[in-house]
Amino acid sequence: MVDLARALIRRRWVIIGTFLVFTLGAAFYAFSQERVYAFTTSIELGEFGPQEYVASASGTQNTIEERILLSVKRAYLKEQDLERMPFDVSVATSEESSFVNLVTQAPLDQQATVAAFHERIYKRLRDEHQSRLTILENESDAKLKNLRASLKAEKRRMEALEGMAVTPNQKAGNGETRTQTQAGEEVRATLTSSDAALTLLLSQLQLNERISEREQRMNEIQRQLREEKTRRSWIKPTRAEDLAIASLSPVGTSRSLILVLGALLGGMLGVFMAFFAEFAARVREVETG
Template identity: 30%
Template structure:
């Protein structure tokens, strides 16, 4: 420090010698000089990282997206409308939290590494299962998605049947009541018909009244038959139109690969190698200067 003080008193350059200058006094030109001197480190690590990235891209097969569509269980609600047994959001939560993990564990012994499954609600009555994997594992994805759909169908079937029974019960009761009324009217019609035929010709007025009553009963019977047919049709439509859980599309493969392509992998590798090279160049320079100061 006395030498520096002497230089200052003499009017000379008061700056510290190069080896005593602090890091914030290093200029951008000196940083550039470090990069120029250590160019071989930067280029070498960049080429190495690019080669590793290219090798990884070459040995890694392209991944495709496989989608399956599940149509959820629904009950015919009349007028061409349907009511889902369970909301799509509720099914999505059940699949994600329970059925999908259980299905992947169940197939882990036979499939080894089981593809992941993303569950997405598509509207009010559909669920989409999505998996990303190489095309060679298309059959494995199909087996996994089918197993998930089967488990969901088994879970929803009791609920579906319960909803059908709740809607069918009053209709069946109405059908029984209508049949009972029709039988009673049929007995009345037979009695009136026998009475009208057995009367003498001089009892024309009484016979006319009975025939009028018979016509009214026939109209009532026709109305009851229409209501009976309508109730029976509703029962049939309810049973035939209601649907259980089903797969409408199984592991449909995307046309193009998904994820990072080989060009992107190579570019990212080169960028990473360049950044690592710059860091290494400064680190080597730091170590060399630290050794010189000892």
Template identity: 25%
Template sequence: MVESSQGLRSQYDDEISLVDLATTFLKRRRVFYAVFLLVTLAGVAYALLTPAKYEYVTLVKLAEKSGGKYIEEPATVIAELDSLWVPDLQATYRAQHDRNLPFRITASNPENTGLVRIVSEANPAGEELIEKTHRQLIERLITDQEQALTRLRKSLERQIESLDTTIDMLEGGQETGDAIASAVEKQLSLETDLESLAPAEALVVSRSNGENTGPSRSLIVVLAAMLGLMGGVFLAFFAEFIGLVREKASEQ
């Protein structure tokens, strides 16, 4: 019975009670305060010194043809932007400045529209460079669209001229009324298609919505405080552990 009581007491002696933990924490509270304040102040300084980031958006409406269709599909234009035009701009900037563009350029197509949406994120200091870069992309995109539009316009004009010749030839023949009517109908359809052609245009160029897209400053401060709290508690107990090890080492 005595041996059992001694073994139980030995077991309890090896355990760490909440009172021991609280005593250790109070003993090393200065370590906790120092770490907590240092990390929190570092978070506040980072939140205040980090410049805000804004999203800059450019919208380009693609060239249209009849029936609400587009000269080139938006997906095709975006593929050219991503795989050809943007890499060319990045390579040119790298060659001129010996560094990469300080922001990314992404392109997308809002659903069920003929718009190409070009987006970049940067702090206000990069606004001028973003506008310049977006304008270069707009110029290239609109030039490409104008070339495609010119090709289609010439094709339609040739078809209309051909039908004019065909109608003139049919008018001199007999029993050609149905053929003439069909040719005139086709010619009118082509003329409608020609008149419905609309060029590409830039609707918005590098416009900021005014909302900070970077991490919230209040969130940074809260996370820094939480990190300081956890780090302070850990280092307080770690300091006590180091102190105990030194005491044991000095006793030996």
């Protein structure tokens, strides 16, 4: 251990020199790098009814990555006469989420350019989703029209049944009056009147049952009509309120971490270089001796 310590002391300038070279190199690299920020655009998926989205978040992510992003990149490179993109765009989302995030890492002075590029992607996605919403709106309008027509038809049938229920009662009253006036004439007339009353009673029960069924049917149609109106009024298009919002602090490897790593690497290599220089010196001594 004493010999090692003596060797390190003799070669201290090698250690110090190597340490300073790597530390200063790391500092130069750290401060020469342009600071990069993360720019995020959150796109909220369009809705058609409570918790009914025009597309799933994962499906939207695949659509952007596999089709929209490539198309927008080609158009951008052609317009700007560039061979490669100055920045990249990643798409992030989470399961069961209604948001899809566009994320780009770039210098702060490119925020306007990144925002314009994100806006292109967002508009393409919004147009596609709007066409789907239009189809859903048309389907909903047709469904509402059919439900209103069914409700109107059921009301007409209900009115007809209620009219049939009143008429037999009136006839039953007139028949009973005639029967009372002829009560003393024939027993056969009394039997005939009893059969007619029984028939009217059965018919009335059937009518009441049919009226109850119609009421249930009307209530069901009215329920469906309310639900569809609520769903129809819930339409929200795909939207993005803020474009390319910059992160509060730079992203990537921090300057302090680069400096620390450079100093550690310089110290370890300095010790290695000191031992190597000492070993080379011993070898020369042996050869010359």
